[in-house]
Amino acid sequence: MRSKYLIxxxxxxxxxxxxxxxxxxxxxxxAMTGPVAGTYAPVVDAxxxxxxxxxxxxxxxxxxxxxxxxxxxxxxxxxxxxxxQLVAQEKVLMLLxxxxxxxxxxxxxxxxxxxxxxxxxxxxCPKDTFPPAxxxxxxxxxxxxxxxxxxxxxxxxxxxxxxxxxxxxxxAIPISRGEIDxxxxxxxxxxxxxxxxxxxxxxxxxxxPFATKLKDANPNWMYSWAPWVSQxxxxxxxxxxxxxxxxxxxxxxxxxxxxxxxKDGGLYVIGTNAFLExxxxxxAEMRAIAHRxxxxxxxxYLTEGFVAGFVLETxxxxxxxxxxxxxxxxxxxxxxxxxxxxxxxxxxxxxxNHFRTRQYYRVWRWDPAGNRVARVQDWLAIDVKQ
Amino acid sequence: MQLxxxxxxxxxxxxxxxxxxxxxxxxxxxxxxxxxxxxxxxxYGLYATASLxxxxxxxxxxxxxxxxxxxxxxxxxxxxxxxxxESVLAAVLATIALGIxxxxxxxLVFGTQTQYPLRDLGWTNASFDVGGGARxxxxxxxxxxxxxxxxxxxxxxxxxTRWGLRMRAAGxxxxxxxxxxxxxxxxxxxxxxxxxxxxxxxxxxxxxxxGLEGTLVTIGLKAFPAALVxxxxxxxxxxxxxxxxxxxxxxxxxxxxxxxxxxxxxVVLLAMLVLRPWGLFGSRExxxxx
Numbered sequence: 001m002r003s004k005y006l007i008x009x010x011x012x013x014x015x016x017x018x019x020x021x022x023x024x025x026x027x028x029x030x031a032m033t034g035p036v037a038g039t040y041a042p043v044v045d046a047x048x049x050x051x052x053x054x055x056x057x058x059x060x061x062x063x064x065x066x067x068x069x070x071x072x073x074x075x076x077x078x079x080x081x082x083x084x085q086l087v088a089q090e091k092v093l094m095l096l097x098x099x100x101x102x103x104x105x106x107x108x109x110x111x112x113x114x115x116x117x118x119x120x121x122x123x124x125c126p127k128d129t130f131p132p133a134x135x136x137x138x139x140x141x142x143x144x145x146x147x148x149x150x151x152x153x154x155x156x157x158x159x160x161x162x163x164x165x166x167x168x169x170x171x172a173i174p175i176s177r178g179e180i181d182x183x184x185x186x187x188x189x190x191x192x193x194x195x196x197x198x199x200x201x202x203x204x205x206x207x208x209p210f211a212t213k214l215k216d217a218n219p220n221w222m223y224s225w226a227p228w229v230s231q232x233x234x235x236x237x238x239x240x241x242x243x244x245x246x247x248x249x250x251x252x253x254x255x256x257x258x259x260x261x262x263k264d265g266g267l268y269v270i271g272t273n274a275f276l277e278x279x280x281x282x283x284a285e286m287r288a289i290a291h292r293x294x295x296x297x298x299x300x301y302l303t304e305g306f307v308a309g310f311v312l313e314t315x316x317x318x319x320x321x322x323x324x325x326x327x328x329x330x331x332x333x334x335x336x337x338x339x340x341x342x343x344x345x346x347x348x349x350x351x352x353n354h355f356r357t358r359q360y361y362r363v364w365r366w367d368p369a370g371n372r373v374a375r376v377q378d379w380l381a382i383d384v385k386q
Numbered sequence: 387m388q389l390x391x392x393x394x395x396x397x398x399x400x401x402x403x404x405x406x407x408x409x410x411x412x413x414x415x416x417x418x419x420x421x422x423x424x425x426x427x428x429x430y431g432l433y434a435t436a437s438l439x440x441x442x443x444x445x446x447x448x449x450x451x452x453x454x455x456x457x458x459x460x461x462x463x464x465x466x467x468x469x470x471x472e473s474v475l476a477a478v479l480a481t482i483a484l485g486i487x488x489x490x491x492x493x494l495v496f497g498t499q500t501q502y503p504l505r506d507l508g509w510t511n512a513s514f515d516v517g518g519g520a521r522x523x524x525x526x527x528x529x530x531x532x533x534x535x536x537x538x539x540x541x542x543x544x545x546x547t548r549w550g551l552r553m554r555a556a557g558x559x560x561x562x563x564x565x566x567x568x569x570x571x572x573x574x575x576x577x578x579x580x581x582x583x584x585x586x587x588x589x590x591x592x593x594x595x596x597g598l599e600g601t602l603v604t605i606g607l608k609a610f611p612a613a614l615v616x617x618x619x620x621x622x623x624x625x626x627x628x629x630x631x632x633x634x635x636x637x638x639x640x641x642x643x644x645x646x647x648x649x650x651x652x653v654v655l656l657a658m659l660v661l662r663p664w665g666l667f668g669s670r671e672x673x674x675x676x
Contacts, residue, residue, distance in 0.1 A: 033490065035600035037498035172645055201648035203601035205399045205592060205608065208526070209392045209639045209647070229500075233596050240513035240523045241388070254500070261502065296497045 023059075023066040024316045024323055027086030029107060030098035034073035039227070040098045042253055042297040043122030044069055046286075046305020049293035051312065060316045068092065074099050080106030087114045093319070093328045096308075098122045101175060111136050116325035117332050121308035124175055125355055131385065133354035138332055140311045140347055142272040142304060143250060144359055145175065147382055148225060149183035151361040152248050152270045155377055156221050157190050159246075164192040167219035169210070169234040171226035172201045179225045187223075195219050200230050211237035220245045228252040235267055251364065256300040259366045259373045268365045268376060273303040274342050275364060277373045282306075282340040303342055311337050311347060344379035358383055387518030389636060395526040397632035398533040402588040403609035404616070404624035405536060406581035412619040413557045413577040416466070416477040420485035421585050422606025424461070427488055428454040428586020429503065429593035429602060430496050436506035443507040450590060451583060458582025462575040470571070489603065504594040511595060525595040532591065536584055537625055544621075553577065557619070611651040615658045617668020626666055630654060 028047075031040040048067050055064045068090045070082040079099060086092045087110055094117040097107050101124050108128075111118035118137050120126065125139035156164060166187050170180035177199055184194045196217035198210040207230075214222065215238050222238070222245060224231040231249040238247070244266070251271025259269060276283055276299060283299070286306055290299050316323070318331035335349040344360020360379040367374035403425060410418045418424075432450040439446040465484060469477040504511060504525070513523045522530075544550035555563040556573040564570050589602060609628070616627025631651045638646040664670045 033493045033498070035604065037493065038500055038599055041498045172648065198644050200644065203604050203608075204647075205596075205605045206392070206396050206526075207596070208395065208523075209389075209636045210644055212388050212392060213640055213644070229597070229599065229601070236511075240511070241521055242513075261505065297499060301499075 023064045024319070025066045025068065025090060025092045026094055026096060026312060026316075027083075027090055027092030028067060028069045028096040028098060029072045029079045029082035029086070029103065030069060030096075031074040031100060031103075032069065032071040034075070036074050036100060036227075039253065040074075040122055042295075042301040043098050043305040043308060045293075045295050045297060046290070046302035047121065047308045047312070048305075049289050049295055049302075050306055050309030052293065053289045054309075054313060060313060061319075061321055063321060065312065065316060072099050072103055074103060076103050076106055079103035080110070083107045083110035087116065092116070093316075093323050093325050094119055094332075096121055098308075101126070101173075108137065114325070117329045119311075119332070121311070122304045129354040131353040131355070133352055135333075136329070138349060138354040140307055140356075142307075142343075143225075144272075144355060144384070145179055146182055147359050147384065148250060148270065148361075149179055149186055149223070151359075151380060151382060152223055152225075152250075153183060153186055153190055153192070154380070155268070155270060155361075155363050156223070156248060157192070158377075160221065162220065164190075164221050165195045165217075165219045166192045166221045166223060167195055167214045167217055168197040169214065169222060169224040169226065169230065170197070170199045171230040172199050173226075176226040176230070180223075183223055183225065192221075198234070200226075200234065202227070202230070204230075204233070207233040207237040208241070210234060211241055211243075214238060215241045215243045222247040224249040226250075228254060228258070232258060232262065232267075235264075236262070239264065248363070253301045253304060254298075255364070256373055257298055259364060263366050263368070265366055265368045268363055270361055270363045272343055272360055272362070273307070274362070275373060275375075276300045277364075277375070278341070280341040282342060307339055307342055307347070310339055310342075311335070314338075344381060353384060355384055387516075387520035389640060391516060391520045391522050391526070393629070393633050393636045394530050395522065396636060397629045398529040399588065399592065399605075400609040400612040400628035400632055401625050402529065402533045402536060402584055402591070403606055404613035404628055405540070405621065406585035406588075407610065407613045408618060408621055408624045409540075409577050409581040409584070412621075413553055414466075414477075414574050415474055416469070416481070417474075417618075418481045418581065419478060420461075420481040420488060421581070422603040423485040423488040423492075424454075424457070424582045425585040425589035425592075425606045426492060426598075426600075426602045427457060427589070428582065429589035429598045430492060430501075431457070431586060432590040432593065433496070433501045433503045433506065433598055436503050440506075441508070443509060446507060447590075451587065454583045454586030455579045457586075458579035459575045461582065462571075462578040466574065466578060467571060470574075485603075489600075493600075498600070501593070501598040503590065503598060507594075509594075523595065525591055528594075529591050532587060536587065537621065540580075540621055549573075549576065608651065611655040614655055614665055617665030619669050620665065620667035623665050623667030 030044045051065045072078040096119050120139040125141050128134035128137045129139040168180045170176040187194050200210050235247045246266045248268040251269035255269045256275045314337045315331050319328045333351050337347040348357045359382050363377035406421050431453040435446040435449040511523050511525045513521045516522050552568045612627040612631040616623025634650045635647045
């Protein structure tokens with residue numbers, strides 16, 4: 001009698017097990033809610049919409065892709081619990097992190113103990129993804145420490161006929177401060193004069209006191225590499241104080257929309273993703289998918305998520321069925337992804353380089369004469385070496 | 387001169403936020419830890435009314451103010467009223483739960499994207515010269531004037547009107563006030579409504595200056611040391627505490643290190659707790675009891 005129950009239970013469990021194994025399962029821990037959700041939720045929503053679109057067309061290698069998304073609210077403890085659940089219960093092929101850097105450590109630990117890949121999509125690329133890369137960590141996020149400042153300051157130098165007196169603005173978080181310190185040092189080697197550096201705590205009710213000090217130093221250029229709120233509020237506060245110089249800053253997800261809101265010809269953004277203004281065929285595809293999925297974000301916010309979707313698609317396509325974390329890891333160690341023009345070239349990962357072998361930069365600003373966002377510099381390629 | 391303007395604007399932000407903490411605490415001895423969320427809800431109220439009354443910015447602002455008053459009264463009627471007679475700790479925990487609930491609801495209803503209510507109202511945040519080479523933004527000026535108006539009105543209300551007298555009586559001795567015929571629930575609901583209105587006003591002005599996003603909640607908490615420095619049950623104390631904290635913050639940013647701006651409110655607070663734990667203008671007797 002007892003064995004009959006066991007057989008019945010096993011038979012009942014079969015469809016569930018089959019369902020679980022009949023898809024490529026990827027686990028995501030992301031800041032879907034909480035104070036920083038505006039930066040991360042669009043990435044995950046876009047990635048999910050693209051994968052749903054892919055599934056509707058037959059999936060990858062004839063199998064659907066299942067994305068299990070757990071919200072960590074940018075809290076390390078929640079990210080740790082999410083990673084454990086994704087590995088132990090969902091048996092995912094790889095982990096994805098789309099959250100603040102404070103959530104990295106517990107996810108890295110879980111990925112290491114399970115021996116599976118950890119892919120950062122839309123989250124800051126950790127140093128471990130740059131060559132020589134950690135065997136388990138990968139990243140497709142647009143911005144790259146040091147490289148961004150090299151490209152931004154090269155642009156400033158190329159644009160300036162007069163001697164450059166440059167000011168710097170960062171947010172009081174390690175990654176932003178580290179990058180601005182690097183940029184300050186780099187500016188000296190490029191013959192510029194760094195005149196002031198302000199580091200604002202997050203969040204700040206009024207940026208004017210910081211902007212006052214920057215304005216008093218009288219820079220003709222400003223460079224900021226920080227979360228968007230810090231970058232643009234510092235700029236706006238300086239303008240209200242009467243500063244008339246030029247300001248270059250990182251092009252976050254919302255940069256295109258923000259250039260249109262601010263409408264200031266002296267605000268430049270540098271980034272590695274194409275803008276909707278480029279009107280590529282892939283943008284039409286993005287618009288259609290976003291419309292079908294009824295996404296609550298502007299289409300210009302979705303590029304990073306689509307890049308992640310393309311990366312996952314290619315990695316899983318190169319993971320033969322039946323998939324295992326080891327097969328997925330092997331596929332990611334030698335990957336070349338066609339980004340359909342969303343960046344200056346393909347995204348390429350090698351065994352030693354899990355960031356990308358080449359990074360491409362463009363610069364935009366608001367063109368007051370044309371009343372539109374205009375490209376100021378086309379793709380500039382920088383090789384990513386050790 | 388610019389430093390003085392910066393101090394005035396930052397002190398106004400803190401004072402406007404602190405006002406809500408003080409109003410609720412002095413009347414009901416409850417520390418509202420949902421004040422940051424209610425402040426943000428006020429800002430979302432403006433965002434919603436700006437869309438609803440498109441082309442009529444003054445109507446939108448008035449509607450948002452009315453909405454904030456109604457929300458405050460509703461919070462009391464739906465939640466805090468049931469805390470009457472319970473321990474203060476239970477009431478404080480209820481405000482924490484309310485804050486979590488509001489945060490979740492705001493994400494669900496309004497999403498995670500940064501909003502710009504000022505743009506939706508059709509206004510811009512221009513700046514103008516105030517003499518001595520100093521400039522102030524339109525929103526900064528509105529903050530200073532709005533805070534002066536709010537505090538002036540509250541002082542007049544508390545000292546010169548019957549309802550104000552009742553509110554002070556309920557704060558000093560609720561039992562005696564009730565025995566003299568003061569309807570405590572009405573007074574408490576009014577305190578919550580006024581606190582949410584002033585907090586909402588702070589939220590609306592901050593969102594008009596810097597955009598509306600999730601970090602607004604944290605700014606609500608950042609103003610809390612100013613309320614404690616001045617004395618948690620004193621409106622005058624909130625004003626003076628805000629001025630001290632803002633002054634220290636702006637001067638340190640300018641003359642020492644910008645990174646200290648995050649720490650200085652708490653350094654001032656610690657110093658005050660050591661020297662005068664009930665704050666500059668707070669009531670010693672009441673805080674001893676807490």
